[in-house]
Amino acid sequence: MTPDSMSALSDHLFSVTVALYSLAVVAFCAQLAFGRRPARTPELVGAGAPAARPDEAPEEDSRGRRWGIVAMGLTVLGALTQAGVLLFRGLATDRLPWGNMYEFATATVLIAVVVYVIFAVRVPALRHLGLFVLAPVVLALVLIGLFLYADAGPLVAALRSYWLAIHVTTAIIGFGIFFVSGIASIMYLVRSRYEARLADGAPAESGIVAKLPPTAALDRVAHRTAVFGFPIWTFAVIAGAIWAEAAWGRFWGWDPKETWAFIAWVVYAAYLHARTTAGWRGRPAAWVNVVGLVVMIFNLLFVNMVSTGLHSYAGVS
Amino acid sequence: MTVLDRPAVSAPGPSAPRRGTGLLLRWWRRLTAMRTAIVLLFLLALAAVPGSLLPQRSLSQNKVNGYFTDHPKLAPVLDRFYLFDVFSSPWFAAIYLLLFISLIGCVLPRAMEHFRALRAAPPPAPRNLLRLPDSGTLVTPLAGPAALDVVEEELRVRKFRVVRRDGELSAEKGYLKETGNLLFHLSLVALLLGLAGGKLWGYEGSILVTEGQGFCNSFQQYDTYASGPLVKSSDLTPLCVDLKNFRAKYEQNLTAASFTADITYGAPGAAGRPTTIGVNEPLRVDGDRVYVTGHGYSPTFSVTSPDGTTYDDLSVPFLPTNQQTMASEGALKLPDIGTAGNDQLALEGFFAPTGVIQNKILTSIDPRPLDPQVAIFIYQGYLGLDSGVPQSVYSLDQKQIQRGQLNKVAAANLKVGESTTLPDGTRVAFTGYKEFASLQLSHDPGQLWVLGAAVSLLLGLLGMLLLRRERVFARVAADPGGGGTVLTLASLTRGSGESAPRFAALTDDLDDALADRAPALPTGGQTP
Secondary structure: OOHHHHHHHHHHHHHHHHHHHHHHHHHHHHHHHHOOOOOOOOOOOOOOOOOOOOOOOOOOOHHHHHHHHHHHHHHHHHHHHHHHHHHHHHHHHOOOOOOOHHHHHHHHHHHHHHHHHHHHHHOHHHHHHHHHHHHHHHHHHHHHHHHHOOOOOOOOHHHOOHHHHHHHHHHHHHHHHHHHHHHHHHHHHHHHHHHHHHHOOOOOOOOHHHHOOOHHHHHHHHHHHHHHHHHHHHHHHHHHHHHHHHHOOOOOOOOHHHHHHHHHHHHHHHHHHHOOOOOOOOHHHHHHHHHHHHHHHHHHHHHHHOOOOOOOOOOOO | OOOOOOOOOOOOOOOHHHHHHHHHHHHHHHHOOHHHHHHHHHHHHHHHHHHHHOOOOOOOHHHHHHHHHHOOOHHHHHHHOOOOOHHHOHHHHHHHHHHHHHHHHHHHHHHHHHHHHHHOOOOOOOOOHHHOOEEEEEEEOOOHHHHHHHHHHHHHHOOOEEEEEOOEEEEEEOHHHHHHHHHHHHHHHHHHHHHHHHHHHOEEEEEEEEOOOEEEOOOOOOOEEEEOOOOOHHHOOOOEEEEEEEEEEEOOOOOEEEEEEEEEEEOOOOOOEEEEEEOOEOEEEOOEEEEEEEEEEEEEEEEEOOOOOEEEEEEOOEEEOOOOOOOEEEEEEEOOOOOOOOOEEEEEEEEEOEEEEEOOEEEEOOOOOOEOEEEEEEEEEOOOHHHOOOOOOOOOOHHHHHOOOEEEEEEEEEEOOOEEEOOOOOEEEEEEEEEEEEEEEEEOOOHHHHHHHHHHHHHHHHHHHHOEEEEEEEEEEEOOOOOOEEEEEEEEEEEOOOHHHHHHHHHHHHHHHHHHHHHHHHHHOOOO
C-alpha cells in the first residue's frame, strides 16, 4: 500500500468508527428503554436501605441485556476501527500518529472509550453509563473530523524526538482517563439530585436518570479513574518539562499550554483532596472534577487554536 | 471546629501575650486545615489563568507592547496589578507561599506521627470488632492461642507487622502509603526550592550568530539576556562558541525537518572542539547548555563609491517574519560609508530566499534559498546613531526619516549579482547571503535538583495512590457451643480499591489454614 492509500484508508476508518459508535449509542438507548423499569417502591430511600451492595446492577430483562451486549459489541468494534485510524495514519506517515491536533484528539477519545470498556467489563453496573460516554464521544469525533482534520504529513523538526512517544502518549492516556472520570462526575451530579428528590419523597421516575448507576458507584468510578489518571498526568507534565529543556532551552516557561497543564494538575490535586475532606465530599468534589475536565478541554481547544505559544502544533488551517 | 465567638473579656482574662499566641495558634490551625489548602489550590489555579490569557513579559515583550498600543487605557491598570508578570507577581507568590506554608504545617506533624507509628506496635484492637466495615467470625477446634498463632503466621506471610496482646492480635501493613504521601508533599517543597535556586543563580543569553562568526559567554556580547539577582558577571563560565555552518532541511511539503549547526566550542583562546547541535539536541557542557533556537538569512551587499572605493561583504541579519517562507526584514546601516558625515548610507528592506515578483511586489514562496532576492529602499543622510538614543538593529529610525535627515534615494528589487546606482553615482550590489543561527546559552543550577524532586514526587505519588494501608485485628473467645474457639476478625483499610473482596479472601485463607492445623490438634494442641 502506498502512503496515500493508507492515509485514505485511515480517513475511511474514521467515518466507520463514527458510524459504529453512533449505532452503539442507539443500542445503549434501546438498552435503557427496554431494560427493566426501576422498582416503583424506591429502594434507596430510608436509612437502612443500602443493605444490598449499591453498585450491583439492577436486574434486567433479557431484552435489555441483549441490547446491552449489542451496544458493547459495537463499542468494542468501534474502538478497533478507531485504533485502525491511528495505525494507518502512523504507517502512512512513518511516525507516531499523534503529531497534530486531529491525531491527538482522536487518540484521546480512543483512550476514553478503552477506559470505559475496561470499566464496563469489570463492573457490569457501569454498562448503563455507555450512552453517556459514547454520546459525547460521537459528538467529539464529529467535531474533530469537521474542525480539526489535518492531512497526513511529516512532523516539524521540534517534534522529532523520542519524547514525542513518551510525553504525548502519556498526555493522551491521562486525558482519556480524566475524560471518563469527568463524565462519571457529571452523571454523579445528575443522579445525586435525583436521589435527593427521592429522599424528599418525590415519586420514582422512569426516565434515564432512574437508570443511572447509583451515586456511590459513580463516585467510585470518578475517583478511581482520577486516582489512576493523576500520576499519569503528572508524569506527562514532567516528561514534557524534560523535553522542553532539550527543545526550547528551559524546562518550564509558562507557555500557555504549560500554564493550563499546571492549572489542570492543581485542579485534580484539589479534587483528590476534596474527596477526603469534610465539607467537600460528594457534590462539591464532583464539581471540582467537572472543572478539571473543562480545564482539560479548554487546554486542548483554546490553547492550541486561539492562543499562540510554543505548543502550536495543531496543523489546523 | 474552631469556636469564633470568644467569651466576653471581663474579669482577669488571659494576659495579652497569651491571647496573642492563642489567636496565632488559631490562625495557624486554620491555615493548615485541609479546607484551606483546597481553597488555596483553587486560588492558585485561578491565579494562573490571566498568565495564559494576557501577554506576558517573560514570554514576549513585543506582545505586551502591542497590548499597550491596542488598549492604552486598560493596559496600565492591568500592569499595576502585575497582570503582565503574573508568575513573578507578589500576589501569585503570596498564594503559593501560603499554600506551601499550609502544606508544611500539615505535613510536618504527620511526618512526626508517621515516624512514631513506624516504630510503634500496631494499635490494640477496638472493643467491638464486628462494628468495623469488614468483619466476621470463624469457628475452629483449635485452642485460642494456637488459633492466633495460625492467624499471625498467615499475616506475617502477607508482610503484616503483627503484635499479640492478651487473647487478641493487631496487625498492620502498608506504612509505605503514608511514606509516599509525605515524600510527595516534601518533594513539592524541594521542587519549589530548586525552582527558586534556579531563578536566583541562573541566567540565559541569546545572540544571532552568522556563519563564520562566534560569541563568548559574557553579558556584553548577548543581544538579550536575563540573569538571576545573585549572578555575578565573573561567575559566567568562560566559554566561546563559533558557528561554522548552519543547515536547514525541509520535507517535500516544506515542513522543516531539521536545523543543525556545526560549531566549535571551548575556553576563550583555546582551540575549539567541534560538535553539531540542533533542535532537541543542545550542547551540554559544565552545567551550561547551548541551543539553536532559530535561524535566518543575512543578505550580503557590496557598495562602490563614486570614487571607486569598494566595500565588500556588508551583511546584517534580516529577521524572518514568516517561518513558512522565511520572508525576512531588516536594515543595513553603513555610517562609515560616504564622503561626509551627513552622507551616511543605509538600506532597509525585504529578503526572500525564493523570490517571486507579483504586481511589482516581492514575496517568498519557499524557505530554501533557491532564488534569493531583495526588495530594498536605500537612504542617504544622517542615521543618528551617535545621538545617544538607542536604535533597533533591524530597522531604521523612522524619526530621522520624518525629520528629513535621512532621505530615500532609491528603491530596487535585486537578484544575486544585480546592482542599482544611486543619483550620486554610488553603486549598491546584492551579492548573496549568509545563514545565521539564533543561539541561546542557558545556565540553571537548580535544574537537576528540580528533576530529582520531580522524580521523587512521582514515586511518592505512586506509593500514596496505589498502595493500601491495612489493619487487621483478631480476637479469640471460647466457643460457647463447644470445645473450640470463636475467632473474630476485622480489617480496616485506607486506600484505593474495594476492601470487601480482599477481606473475604483473607478470611477464606485463614479458614483453610485453621482447618489444616485442626488435625494436628491432638498432639500440638495439648501443651497449653
